[in-house]
Amino acid sequence: MADPTLCCASVVETPLDRVEAANLAHVLAALADPIRLQLFSIVAAQGEVCSCDLEAPLGRSQPTISHHTKLLAEAGLIVGEKRGRWVWWRIEPTRLADVRKALGAD
Amino acid sequence: MADPTLCCASVVETPLDRVEAANLAHVLAALADPIRLQLFSIVAAQGEVCSCDLEAPLGRSQPTISHHTKLLAEAGLIVGEKRGRWVWWRIEPTRLADVRKALGAD
DNA sequence: CCTTAATATCGATAATAGTCAATCTATCAA
DNA sequence: TTGATAGATTGACTATTATCGATATTAAGG
Incomplete structure (x- = not known):
């Protein structure tokens, strides 16, 4: 679904309102799990990964x-493309950059 | 407690091992809540905030x-200092920077 | 001391989230 | 058409978490 609104000022500049906080929390919650972090980093490192190749390394x-x-x-952190019976995942680098920016990147 | 180990390579460079993923997930989980994001941004914006001044704006x-x-x-994202009956909170900018770096800051 | 005030902790509850077995759907191959 | 395979969905269970009332703790101030 990728709520498109992670653009604005960082969390350290101005107090977030409820909507901004909810949107950012939603994306951070997606990253705040050990299995999903490992999954994400595997996809990032390999460029493209099939779902079927994630079960074994993640257990x-x-x-x-x-x-x-x-x-x-x-x-909005990864995107999947179906090819035949397989789904190939890649990361969305701009979305991750949005998160960094929301956390106050210079 | 502030587990000191958020130093290393970013999530997009190398697949995280279980320990790295658990440590990073722990810090991200602290941020992945709307109330805590608002709280954090209020403290960041004001520099120092007393606990007693957080109840009203956060409801x-x-x-x-x-x-x-x-x-x-x-x-490890905020630090509290007790002065008399009050606790004054400030953010730990280096810790937030560590999170940004773990998320692949350039 | 005793009272008041700020914060922490405890206990209970309701909501949320991670997990897997079973099942459904879609695609390919023979 | 049939069988096999990849992935999504459902349902159930468990664990975690957000929340608050009640209580404990700590630190002034009189």
Whole structure:
């Protein structure tokens, strides 16, 4: 779903209002899980990864992997492309940059 | 508590191991809540804030505010100093910078 | 001391989130 | 068309978390 509004001032400049806080918290929550962080870093390192190649390194079942990829995708942090029976995931670097900026990147 | 280990390579460079993922997830989880994000941004904007001045703008009870400041402090993101009956909170900018770096700051 | 005030802690509750087995859907191959 | 495979969805269970009332703790001030 990727709520498009992570643009504005950083968290250290101006007090966030409720909507800004909710939007940013939603994206941060997607990253605030060890399995999803590992998943994200594997995808980032390999460029493109099939869902089927995530179960083994993460030690989680297929439905659980599917659940985590869905959350990361809804947060706009990864994008999936279906090719035949497989879904190939890549990260969305601009979205991650938005998060850094929201956390006060110079 | 502020686990000191957020130094290393960013999440987009190398796949995180379990320990790195757990440490980073812990700090991100502290930020991944709307109330704590607002709290953090209020403290950042004002430089120093007393706990007693957080209940009203955040619309939460005193025990809840105390709970959230504790989580942020345990993540190393804010520091509290007791002066008389009051606790004054300030942010830890280096800790926030560590998070940005872990998320791939250039 | 005793009272008041700021904060922390405890206990309970309701909501949220991670996990997996079972099942459904879509795609490909024979 | 049938069988096999990748992924999504559902349902149930458990664990975690946000919240607040009640209580404890600590520090002035009189």
